[in-house]
Amino acid sequence: MPNLPLVKGTLDVLVLRALSDEAMHGFEITRWVEARSDGRIEVEDSALYQALYRLEERELVEAKWGVTENNRRARYYAITRRGRRHLKEEAARLTEYAAALTAVLGEA
Amino acid sequence: MIRGRGGARGAVREYFRLRPRTAEQVQDQVDEEIALHIELRARELVARGLDPAAARVEAERRFGGLAESRLRLGRDAAWRERRLSVREWLFHWRDDITYTTRALAREGQVALVIIVTLGLGLGASATMFSIVDRLLLRGPAHIAAPEQVKRMYVSWPQLAGGGETTTSMVSFAAAGVLRETGGFEDVAVYRFARARFGRGETGRDAQAVWAGANLFGLLGVSPALGRFFDAEEDRPGSAQRVAVLSYEVWQREFGGRARAVGESIVVDDHEYTIAGVAPREFTGPELRRADVWLPFSAGYEPRPDWQTTFDAEWTHVLVRLKPDVPAARAEAAATSALRAAMADAGRSHRGEVARVTLLPATHTLSGVEPTEYAVARWLTAVSLIVLLVACANVVNLLVARAVRRRRELSVRLALGIPRARLVRLLMTESLLLAGAGGVLAVVITGWGGRIVRATLLPDVAWQSAIDARVLVFSAVLVLVTGVVVGVAPALHAGRQDVGSLMRGGAGGGRGSSRLRSGLMVVQAALALVLLVGGAHFLRSLWQVHALDLGVRADRVLAVSPTFGSTDGLPEAERKAAAARRATFYAEAIERLRGRTDVVAAAQATSVPLQGTMTLALRVPGHDTLPRLPGGGPFAIVVDGGYFETVGTRILEGRAIEEADVRLGAKVTVINEPMARALWPDGALDRCVHMGPDDDAPCYRVIGVAQETRRWRLVEEPAMQYYVPLEQGRSGGMLLVRPTGRATAFIPELRAALHGMEPALDRLTIQPLSATLDPQVRPWLLGTTMFLVFGGLALAIAAIGLYSIIAYAVAQRRSELAVRIALGARGGNIVGMIMRQALLLVGLGIVVGVPLALVGGRRIEGLLFETETTYAPAFLAVIAVLLVVGVLASVIPAGRAARVAPLEALRVD
Secondary structure, X not given: OOOEOOOOOHHHHHHHHHHHHXXXXXXXXXXXXXXXXXXXXXOOHHHHHXXXXXXXXXXXXXXXXXXXXXXXXXXXXXXXXHHHHHHHHHHHHHXXXXXXXXXXXXXX | OOOOOOHHHXXXXXXXXXXXXXXXXXXXXXXXXXXXXHHHHHHHHHHHOOXXXXXXXXXXXXXXXXXXXXXXXXXXXXXXXXXXXXXXXXHHHHHHHHHHHHHHHHOHHHXXXXXXXXXXXXXXXXXXXXXXXXXXXXXXXXXXXXXXXXXXXXXXXXXXXXXXXXXXXXXXXXXXXXXXXXXXXXXXXXXXXXXXXXXXXXXXXXXXXXXXXXXXXXXOOOOOEEOOOOHHXXXXXXXOOEEEEOHHHHHHHHOOOHHHOOOEEEEOOEEEEEEEEOOOOOOOOOOEOOOEXXXXXXXXXXXOOOOOOOOOXXXXXXXXXXXXXXXXXXXXXXXXXXXXXXXXOOOHHHHOOOEEEEEOOOOOOOOOOOHHHHHHHHHHHHHHHHHHHHHHHHHHHHHHHHHHOHHHHHHHHHOOOOHHHHHHHHHHHHHHHHHHHHHHHHHHHHHHHHHHXXXXXXXXXXXXXXXXXXXXXXXXXXXXXXXXXXXXXXXXXXXXXXXXXXXXXXXXXXXXXXXXXXXXXXXXXXXXXXXXHHHHHHHHHHHHHOOOOOOOOOOOEEEEEEEOOOOOOOHHHHHHHHHHHHHHHHHHHHHHHHOOOEEEEEEEEOOOOOOOOOOOEEEOOEOOOOOOOOXXXXXXXXXXXXXXXXXXXXXXXXXXXXXXXXXXXXXXXXXXXHHHHHXXXXXXXXXXXXXXXXXXXXXXXXXXXXXXXXXXXXXXXXXXXXXXXXXXXOOOEEEEEEOOXXXXXXXXXXXXXXXXXXOEXXXXXXXHHHXXXXXXXXXXXXXXXXHHHHHHHHHHHHHHHHHHHHHHHHHOHHHHHHHHHOOOOHHHHXXXXXXXXXXXXXXXXXXXXXXXXXXXXXXXXHOOOOOOOOHHHHHHHHXXXXXXXXXXXXXXXXXXXXXXXXXXXXXX
């Protein structure tokens, strides 16, 4: 299957989902999404950071500087309570949307 | 939550990392984030088999447009930081305010005292500002380029004694002269006059302005409704009876209805059609209330040649300067034009020396700035002093409170609150208190300001008490006060050493107690200065009331009757009306004299303080009459009861009596300056010829009366003489002296006279002193304001003293307990505490007296026959301060004496 381009708005949900397990820095989020989608979804790097900054401004995530295993300074993002709520709502909406689409398209 | 190394210490450090402040810092962080991302990507690619250089290139490519991306992300990050820090700042503020409000509510009493103190100080300042704003800063409303609008003043050298008299009362012809110079943008005439709306007893007194039609254009004002009258309606000889109402009168009499235009209104017994309404707050070129505007040519004409003569000086002339012509040049041009015109008209001897000056129309008739302005300026300083006193007091209270809270504050510091945050907390507190004080101040301004203006500055037309400018001023003052008041306690808290704070014990330190004592001394000194100023003004008032004016001005009422117009009535009715008018005076006087509540009544023309009149006079032995500085000789035509009614003393000989009037005796009473000037060796039985001709009858001098004032409180002596009224003659004024207070008798008198003569259209009744009231008002204003502000300052200082002493007592509880345990008696303790209080008051007096002396010299010009070194004033104020000091410290001193030793020592 070719690489799936991301539908607008879904990047936010993916990032939140990634962070719902544990705090990560930007590259870790990319790797997580690529791994979880078996490489089908490729995240554009600059778009990711844009999304992260916007999520931070909306207080759906909060950012703190931390240190990686290799002692490098990295900006870690953690999901907030508000973020979890938003994630739940949006994930449900997206799933429903996908199911509806599938039903409509049916067997091509 | 945060994975990685750093541990607890790292976590704490991260918690307190402040947000990046500059755009550069933000970009640096973004760059760092991107760099890491690329490096990790490259490492992953290397792990997959690429060589490091290629991996790096690929990683950068994958990121996508590195150069623009980092800039774009930098902007996004900056936006994010801005939004987040604003939100954080707002939350901190909300927290601070909630915390502060709760903390203040817990100490409600102190908070209330602070709010009231600040409210009084801010209220005084705001009230003063609202007055000063209108009087000095803004000037009359609705005038375009007001600095270009001036009034014409003419100065003549005085006949004796040098100097000049200046007046803004000029002839109508002078306006024409100015217009013809071509040096002015526009020239207009106007004059104020008392008038009466409506008819008979239901009429209402009003202030009318007779204005040339171009006055409105000169000022640049547009009507609120309808139009102003135009030149056609103001043409001499065919002037129309149209009127322009003031906005306030329109609201009051016509309910603000648009239909008012075209309706009619009765002014001085004539009907005028309403052409329009002036805009709100419009009072013309002056600040006086103007109820209705009428065409100049429709009004009273002093003589048939009023348009061209220079002899009748009865109107003001207003000019608008040309923008490129400086006032001095316009003055010079006007002066030479006026001199030339007067020379042409044969008035050369006087005209040669006339000088024209152009001054603001708000100046007095004699061209000086009204005294109210100087007093208003001083009172601005005074009100700010009161505010200072209030602030000093509040600083004391807040510092004392900060010291009390030292333990709580030290705990907060230990828990890690940055000092900056603590300072901000305390500033929030002081700003909140100042804000609450400000709200109280606005209330005080609205209500107190109205009282001040109505009682002390009634000549000025005041509008709403609170307007936007006053509110802005108050808000700024609140901010400044809040900051000033919060700085000291905040700094004090910021400097606290945590360790010593935790250890507790006697705190505060000597530094802050010295500050508090110093502020107390300052407060006492300022209160003294203000009260001494008030005492000086009070003495001025006293001196004014002690003046012998020659007439009992406050006890005598002057009545000017006007009868309804008989135009258009048949001949017989007109004759009957004339006959009734003739007997009105005699009948009225007889009736009034018969009443038990009237001491005396009389009839006279040109009564002192109400008018002057000159008649041709010839004195044998004097070819020309000597000229006294006050002018004259002025004539007063009186009936037999005059001297008794008015209270002028006869120094030699006798007064004019009923018999003289009845017999038509040719007698006269002259005043003392006249007697001394004409016949220094004895004036009685001398002869004075009334009339310019050689065979004018001789009037025998039968008495010499004391000198009386003509217009002003202080005047140069002038010649004056009294002649008997022609029997049965009507005209002039009725003078009535009731047994009780004159002003209280006015409604009675009005009812009695109207009842007696229904044909009466208008009765103007006022005490003789009415002319003097405006002259006295500046001293009344000064007295009231200095005493009120001084009293305020004293009250605030007393509260401050009380709190200082109470605090000191609380601090010294252990020491007092020991003293009592060792045998000190209550009296000793009380004495000790009071001595401390009186020491502060005493220092304040020592500092305040020289300040009051220096300040006194500056206000000496505003006072009336009062030296500012008048010792009793100082002694009285010092006594008041000492008494207040004792009273303020009595309660804490009493409490000190009742300290129970064991209990006090047990508490930490």
